[in-house]
Amino acid sequence: MGRTPTSVSATRSVELGSGTWSLRFLAKVASLQSAGDGEYGFHLSVVAGGRKYDVVYGDSDCVSIVNGALGTRDTFDGVVPIDERFHRWQLGVDGLGRFFLELDGQKVAAYDTDISTSTTEPDQLRFGLDPSSPPSGPTEIYLSGLELSRDVATAWYRPDIATVTVLPASDSRGLATLVGLSDVDPRDLSTGSLALHYSLSGDESIAELTTTPTTSHVSAELDPAGHTGELGIVCSLSRGSELLSRPERRWKAPDEAEVVSAGSTISAVPEMVSLLKDIDQCQTEDGVDAVAAGWNLGTFEYDGGDETGLFLDSTESAEPLVVPLSLNGWLSVYVGYLTGTEKFSVEVGGQARIIEIGDAPEFDPDHAFGQRALGEVEAWTGQFTGDSLIIAPVLEAQTRMAYIRVVGLTADETALAAEPDEGPAAKRVVYNNDGLSDFFEGRYKTVPELQEQVVDIYAASDVEALTWTAGTTFLFTHTSEYAGVPYASLTPEQEDLMRDGDKVAMQTILDYVDNDIVPLEVVAARAKHHGLAAFAGLRMDTFYSMASYPWYNGNIWDDYQDSLFRNYNGTTNAARMSYSFAKFRTYIKNVLVELANMADVDGIDMDFCRYPELIGWEPDLLDAYFQQYGTDARTEVTPEGSERWQQFRADVVTSVVQEIRALLPEKTIIARVPHANALAYGLDIAAWVDQELIDVLVPSNISHEQFWDNVDEFADIVAGTNVSLYGGTTHTLSGSDLTLLEQELIKRGYSSGVVRSRMTADMYRERANQFYRAGYDGVYVFNHWRGTESIGVMGDRVRNEKWRVFDLPASWIQGAVTAEQVSQQTVADLMALVRDLTESGDIKRGFAGTLRAQVTQIGRLMQRAESDDVVVDGFDRFIRLVDKGKRADQVSSGAAIKLVAAARLVASRV
Numbered sequence: 082m083g084r085t086p087t088s089v090s091a092t093r094s095v096e097l098g099s100g101t102w103s104l105r106f107l108a109k110v111a112s113l114q115s116a117g118d119g120e121y122g123f124h125l126s127v128v129a130g131g132r133k134y135d136v137v138y139g140d141s142d143c144v145s146i147v148n149g150a151l152g153t154r155d156t157f158d159g160v161v162p163i164d165e166r167f168h169r170w171q172l173g174v175d176g177l178g179r180f181f182l183e184l185d186g187q188k189v190a191a192y193d194t195d196i197s198t199s200t201t202e203p204d205q206l207r208f209g210l211d212p213s214s215p216p217s218g219p220t221e222i223y224l225s226g227l228e229l230s231r232d233v234a235t236a237w238y239r240p241d242i243a244t245v246t247v248l249p250a251s252d253s254r255g256l257a258t259l260v261g262l263s264d265v266d267p268r269d270l271s272t273g274s275l276a277l278h279y280s281l282s283g284d285e286s287i288a289e290l291t292t293t294p295t296t297s298h299v300s301a302e303l304d305p306a307g308h309t310g311e312l313g314i315v316c317s318l319s320r321g322s323e324l325l326s327r328p329e330r331r332w333k334a335p336d337e338a339e340v341v342s343a344g345s346t347i348s349a350v351p352e353m354v355s356l357l358k359d360i361d362q363c364q365t366e367d368g369v370d371a372v373a374a375g376w377n378l379g380t381f382e383y384d385g386g387d388e389t390g391l392f393l394d395s396t397e398s399a400e401p402l403v404v405p406l407s408l409n410g411w412l413s414v415y416v417g418y419l420t421g422t423e424k425f426s427v428e429v430g431g432q433a434r435i436i437e438i439g440d441a442p443e444f445d446p447d448h449a450f451g452q453r454a455l456g457e458v459e460a461w462t463g464q465f466t467g468d469s470l471i472i473a474p475v476l477e478a479q480t481r482m483a484y485i486r487v488v489g490l491t492a493d494e495t496a497l498a499a500e501p502d503e504g505p506a507a508k509r510v511v512y513n514n515d516g517l518s519d520f521f522e523g524r525y526k527t528v529p530e531l532q533e534q535v536v537d538i539y540a541a542s543d544v545e546a547l548t549w550t551a552g553t554t555f556l557f558t559h560t561s562e563y564a565g566v567p568y569a570s571l572t573p574e575q576e577d578l579m580r581d582g583d584k585v586a587m588q589t590i591l592d593y594v595d596n597d598i599v600p601l602e603v604v605a606a607r608a609k610h611h612g613l614a615a616f617a618g619l620r621m622d623t624f625y626s627m628a629s630y631p632w633y634n635g636n637i638w639d640d641y642q643d644s645l646f647r648n649y650n651g652t653t654n655a656a657r658m659s660y661s662f663a664k665f666r667t668y669i670k671n672v673l674v675e676l677a678n679m680a681d682v683d684g685i686d687m688d689f690c691r692y693p694e695l696i697g698w699e700p701d702l703l704d705a706y707f708q709q710y711g712t713d714a715r716t717e718v719t720p721e722g723s724e725r726w727q728q729f730r731a732d733v734v735t736s737v738v739q740e741i742r743a744l745l746p747e748k749t750i751i752a753r754v755p756h757a758n759a760l761a762y763g764l765d766i767a768a769w770v771d772q773e774l775i776d777v778l779v780p781s782n783i784s785h786e787q788f789w790d791n792v793d794e795f796a797d798i799v800a801g802t803n804v805s806l807y808g809g810t811t812h813t814l815s816g817s818d819l820t821l822l823e824q825e826l827i828k829r830g831y832s833s834g835v836v837r838s839r840m841t842a843d844m845y846r847e848r849a850n851q852f853y854r855a856g857y858d859g860v861y862v863f864n865h866w867r868g869t870e871s872i873g874v875m876g877d878r879v880r881n882e883k884w885r886v887f888d889l890p891a892s893w894i895q896g897a898v899t900a901e902q903v904s905q906q907t908v909a910d911l912m913a914l915v916r917d918l919t920e921s922g923d924i925k926r927g928f929a930g931t932l933r934a935q936v937t938q939i940g941r942l943m944q945r946a947e948s949d950d951v952v953v954d955g956f957d958r959f960i961r962l963v964d965k966g967k968r969a970d971q972v973s974s975g976a977a978i979k980l981v982a983a984a985r986l987v988a989s990r991v
Contacts, residue, residue: 091207091209097130102173102229102230103172104171104229105169105228106169106224106228107225108223109225110161111165111221112163112219112220113222122137122138122139123139124137124208128202131200132195132197133149135147138161141163142159142160142161142163143156144157146190147198149196150194150197161184168184169185169186193267240263240266242261243261243262244895246385247332249338249894250338251334252338253335253336256281256332258279258300259298259383260299261897262299263297270297274320276318276319277292277301279316280317281305281312283312287304290303299385309352310334311333312332312334314331330893331890335352336352337354339353340358341357343357343362344362345405345406347409349489355406358391360391360482361378361391361393364402366403375397375398377395380900382898384899385897392482393482394481394902395425395474395480401428401473404470407467407469409467410465410489411464411498411499412463412487412488412489413459413498414461414470415457415891416457416458417455417485418455418456418482419481421481424438425472427470428470428473429469429470439841452899453900455898459887462883464498470485494887498883503876504877507543508876510544510862511544512546513618513866515550516618517552517558517586520558520590521580521583522582525600528598532603535549536604536611539611544872547614548686549604550686550688551618554619554620554624555633555641556568558590558601559600562671563675564637567587567591567635568587570638575632576632578629579632601617601676601679605679609681615682615683616685616686616749617684618685619669619686621687622657624638624656626655643664644664645659657692657694657697659699660696660734660737661730673741673745674744683748684745684748685751686753687741687750687752687775690782690783690809693764694762695764696733698714698715702729705729706726724760731765734763735769738769738774750777751777751861753779753863754780756789756791766780777804777805777806777807778798778799781808781811782809784811786840792851805858806857808849808852808855808859808860809863810845810862811840839865839870843892845862845871845875846885848860849875
């Protein structure tokens with residue numbers, strides 16, 4: 082439905098009745114008119130059983146829903162994607178008359194009550210464009226795939242645990258949590274049909290607790306029973322026997338945590354936490370307070386709890402601030418920060434470092450307040466001698482600090498903190514480049530591009546070696562004596578199956594061939610220039626469907642049809658060769674020797690992991706097994722018999738590795754293998770290591786990355802040998818290669834919905850730490866040849882361990898908060914009052930920070946109050962908090978009375 086100056090509509094009669102219904106469609110919105118009132122634009126109306134439902138797309142990027150019950154329009158701003166993609170929309174009514182609207186599986190709006198308008202019109206579906214009143218700009222929408230269903234009960238509530246907050250003052254005596262639920266049916270809350278279960282554990286189960294949520298925020302305190310160190314927290318939301326959500330969190334429990342006031346001296350006590358909430362008490366070195374030094378002050382409140390606090394928001398004129406604590410001994414200092422913090426500088430004793438918040442969203446001043454998150458970052462770990470921290474904003478980067486948390490180190494942590502980092506000498510990371518993907522992307526069209534993007538990125542980093550994979554098993558990116566000229570056998574029909582990137586890759590590779598350029602030799606020479614080792618990689622049994630990607634199977638595919646892998650039932654696997662055939666084994670040995678002897682190549686990298694099914698149930702193999710054991714291998718059902726058959730097949734593959742070792746005695750041999758069930762795939766890893774047929778063993782995942790718990794197994798295998806052990810990682814967490822169909826759909830503007838996720842820097846760090854703690858020599862990175870987020874984060878074993886002990890636990894402290902800015906004049910007046918009260922001695926300093934936060938909140942409430950009731954509610958809450966403080970013995974009873982009087986004084990001043 083495109084641009085038009087007049088009203089346009091289309092109506093279709095349907096039979097829906099008064100039951101449930103659901104409408105799905107695809108829409109690409111190129112533009113929407115701006116009428117400014119949510120009434121004009123593209124209309125979608127459904128009439129069902131005498132009830133009418135109206136949705137309007139307009140005002141640039143908004144959706145408006147007519148609420149017939151109230152006679153109003155509810156507008157949802159910034160919802161409609163304006164791009165070149167088709168997006169999935171769904172709307173409908175369930176059996177209780179509740180209306181919902183979704184976009185790409187995410188709910189835009191949901192109503193618990195009937196919002197329809199009564200009508201005498203017959204059941205119908207109507208799309209209409211009304212450009213009147215007058216519009217500003219065109220409306221251009223394309224629709225596809227309309228699907229209208231009736232009597233289908235759409236489950237549009239998806240209860241989930243959205244947030245799990247651990248309050249920073251928690252310790253071994255009590256773990257305070259706030260859980261935020263999302264998309265919960267109010268009827269589940271009112272009927273008590275949900276159960277929220279908590280589990281706290283260390284090496285063993287510590288505490289269990291089950292509650293019945295009655296609101297979308299649930300607070301609970303777990304008892305760590307004196308346990309300290311790393312603990313696991315599991316929150317499970319269920320309805321009856323149905324598990325709805327089960328997030329897991331970690332938390333490093335201190336022995337004791339206390340709130341301290343500005344001006345305190347902190348001396349290191351192992352596992353003792355000192356928490357400074359009075360962030361507004363930071364001053365410049367000249368004694369100018371934070372607000373006068375160019376910082377804005379805001380308040381935050383944890384969602385679902387009474388815990389509140391203040392935060393300082395940097396401006397362009399914000400000056401460095403001194404944290405009002407004197408620190409002594411071996412300590413770690415952490416800074417609590419609000420969403421929007423990008424980076425800041427920390428200085429101690431004349432030394433400074435920049436703290437960057439990983440994966441931080443760019444600060445958006447239009448969304449600085451409201452629902453935000455509170456995180457924590459390690460700022461400084463070391464020995465202090467009466468020092469104070471100086472925190473300063475970094476040019477053009479936002480800083481929003483909320484609190485300071487100081488932790489005393491244990492003896493082991495002190496020893497680690499004192500140990501020097503390994504620095505530039507720490508080179509123990511190997512990167513594997515598959516040799517084809519970036520040709521697909523058009524990134525290596527020239528030799529300088531190949532050198533820069535494949536090798537130069539690793540110069541002066543923690544990388545010691547790289548592997549350039551020759552291609553697939555039968556298709557190389559250079560002319561091979563055994564595999565021939567790349568793409569020489571490609572037919573026009575096969576070329577029609579190619580994606581755009583496949584054609585780009587083919588043309589670039591053939592250009593290299595025509596100019597006698599061998600990519601492997603270019604990469605190896607450049608690696609040598611930078612002092613890096615270079616390996617020739619080979620996918621040891623990688624083939625593809627001839628119906629989809631025939632070019633990947635090279636020129637000699639037809640010559641090896643007699644070497645195809647046989648399945649258990651005797652059928653052939655048309656995308657795999659078997660090592661039981663001498664012909665195929667000879668090819669593998671020949672090409673590995675060819676690759677290893679290319680200029681500047683230090684060795685070979687045999688990838689048995691990409692597609693590890695190397696040997697099957699071939700007739701000659703079955704006959705040989707029967708000759709030796711008198712049994713058909715296919716009838717082996719006992720564990721002993723199955724293992725014997727697996728070993729028999731693995732011995733065939735081992736014989737190949739033995740011959741390769743003999744052919745390449747001076748070359749380094751890497752073997753990448755599956756971390757699980759290797760023998761079942763035909764890989765006798767223990768034999769290879771015991772005979773030292775390989776130099777480097779790399780256990781890995783076969784597909785996407787996931788942590789595996791048998792890392793110690795391989796450390797035991799290589800113990801006492803000269804074989805190095807590298808832990809394999811895979812860059813991808815989910816997703817798949819783009820298909821030809823997906824490519825064509827994307828060209829049309831249709832989103833396939835396939836999610837392709839990748840490892841983050843912290844995931845790489847934690848993975849490397851898992852390997853190092855198990856005694857591995859290094860890390861091997863598969864399918865991440867560009868190095869984004871990973872270069873420089875894994876090679877330094879000491880720095881990695883410090884990150885694991887000091888940095889990582891800070892990321893486990895997360896908080897869902899609601900933040901608001903405070904008027905600077907109100908801040909000045911209220912802070913002056915608080916200082917007067919504090920200096921008078923009527924308030925204990927330990928309670929001053931809480932008082933400040935609450936007085937500021939009252940001031941904010943009073944500013945926006947439209948009636949005396951709001952003011953009264955604010956003061957009632959304040960008085961209750963004061964009373965809570967009195968019961969906690971934080972203020973004397975006389976001081977509590979004076980605080981109530983002070984609250985009334987605030988009312989008269991503001």
